[in-house]
Amino acid sequence: MSTATLSPAHPTTPAPTRASREERRRGETRPAWLFLAPFVIFYLLFLVWPVIYMFIASLFNTSLVRTGFGTFTGLRNYAEMLTLPLFWQSLGHTLVFTLITTIPLVILAFVFAVLANRVLRAQWLFRLAFFVPFILPSAAIALIWSFIYSPTTGLWNSFEAAIGIAKPSPVLATPSLALLGVAITTIWWTIGFNFVLYLAALQDIPRELYEAASVDGASQWQQIRSITIPLLNRTTTLVVLLQIIASLKIFDQVYLMTAGGPGNSSQVVLTLVADTAFTNYRMGAGSTASVLLLIVILIVTGIRELIERLQQRREG
């Protein structure tokens, strides 16, 4: 990311010789490491080491309440998780959740950004309105939406009653609706981030292109299809990738709003991990579920990358 944004060497400076370039690079190495050190230390301590720890623990029957890794069990934890119906259910819920959040979060964010970009006056209000939910903590979001979804007296059920639905079902207490309820909450909460990315990209598109297009008689819709969407391609790539990863990592809202219920109907992989590792004290088995989720995330993002390349090749 950061290397891509570095501007190329100024064209007027004479090209440095190989020797002097290496000399300079060597001279810069040490300060560079010093500047990186605070981040690298935290990165190693709180990201790289826990990931290594997770891989090791997944091969042991590590217990939260015993010191050390426990006894080596090889792939037994993996065999257990892969044959556990609840694991597959949770994985299914996670994938469904990813599907029903990513699609609206990309399309709606795009639509709202295009609309907001056309607003000439008080655009700040729209930017603010869409972005504010995103800066709220997940606990606040969960409270707001649990209130909206409260059975019978909540905003949503009252609305349903008002439009004549005789027996509105409590969203979070109905197995078939609970995950959908959490998904809508998530869309409302995080759409602001994608919206802002799209809006920034939209404002980078030169006005002249639209002017030229309208001179040529292109309709609004043609302009969006032939100018806006292609020029936002890179943003869309980024947004889709970030969104898929964020949705696969769903935890907070489910834990706070439904705790995986009713029954296990909204149990996702990370709530299963938390249950196994912390409630059941089974650090090893919990780590295994985490490793499996990591593999799923890698596969899903890999598939997305592959589709992206195929598309580019076809276009090229």
Next chain:
Amino acid sequence: MTSAHLGRTPLSQSRISRRAVLQGGLGAVAALGVAGGLSGCGSALSAGLAGTKLDPGTVTYWNLFGGGDGSRMQTMEQQYMNQHGGGRSLQSATFTWGNPYYTKVSLATLGETPPDVAVAHLTRQFPLALANLLEEITDDKLALAGLSSADFNPKVWQALALNGKHYAIPLDTHPFVLYYNTDVCQKAGLLNADGSLKPIHGTSEWEAALSAAKKVTGAYGASVATVGDNATNWRWFQTLYSQQNGSTPWLSDGGQKLTYNEDLTIKTLTYMQSLIKSGLMPATTDYTGSQTLMFTGKSGFYMQGEWEITTSESVSGLKFGMTPIPVLFDHAATQGDSHTFILPRFNRTPDQLGRAMGFVKSLLDQSLTWAKGGHIPAYLPTVRSAEFSKLKPQANYVSAVDAVVYDSQAWYSGSGSNFENAVGSQIGLSQQGLATPQEALAAARDQLLTYANTPSPL
């Protein structure tokens, strides 16, 4: 355990006075090293900000009581504070009950910042004790507060023992009981002249009573939650199962073996289904729905833990009574659990230990206040008192304590545990008619085997 325990309860005791804010400011200053000498004392806020210890006289206390239990517990805490120097003497926090609560207690203890005293269910303190997270409660420790093991209901005290040692101090027992709508039962001719329920023995008398009540209500004879509440499904099943000769515990060897009696399980599930199929009980009703049926006279009886006395008393115009669950099979038995106090393990000074035990004693002394919430105190001086015997309908079902059957001891068992969820959800499906008893048992067995075949993490 109350209905309010099922919902979310806010942290109690979060009143922030001007004094606390000022002290908080001082704590922050202390943290900056400007006034290090001040960091030794202060409120929870300043202690949190500066990372210092609480005022040395403060007892920290965690519990899981919401609803009526929650407000009664706050009254009892207030009493302690009044006697021990005001709000600074106690720092109490209430959390949602069930697995999340015990996870918090475990992690806080592992992180070496547990509360001085915490509440745990009798069945849930076993895993905590086996995980070495609890202080042993010795006679010496009890003596610090002028208590001895003879002060507690012997049945509860024995049930608490783990390999001959104790790790908790019992507060109460809360059995699954039978509530009845006095008006309905009166009309159905099920009451004695004094308003008490005529004794019911055996399934035929039970069905006759339910049929009589059904004729009066026009809807149902009795109601019990079948949807969205795994614990209640388990309570009702375990009550009927345990009343039969030959009913073995569901789990043994610390949870490594499934030892339920298969024939009796199928028989019990079939009987529960038959009560629903014959229309005497509703097939789909949730926790509050099952109450409402009895409150509104649509069913004559209702079964739940005795803690719902608070909700029942708050229904205006409702006349109701409570008794132990009748003996439908061979002998009296009812599912139940006890609330206990635990001392999470950390290096206590003798002062801290003394204060913690003093706090427990203060709450035990107020067992009568606690009993008003339906629970039967474990503290014998209260149970033997004249005031308690006048407490109705509590005094009617004191005998239920002797019939209480606790959940089997295992690392995944106990109130609100994975065991109750796994088995309870299947019992629910069987009651709703969505699974046959055989299917329900097979599914429950599958889920339990996963746990049973896993070496205990304790």
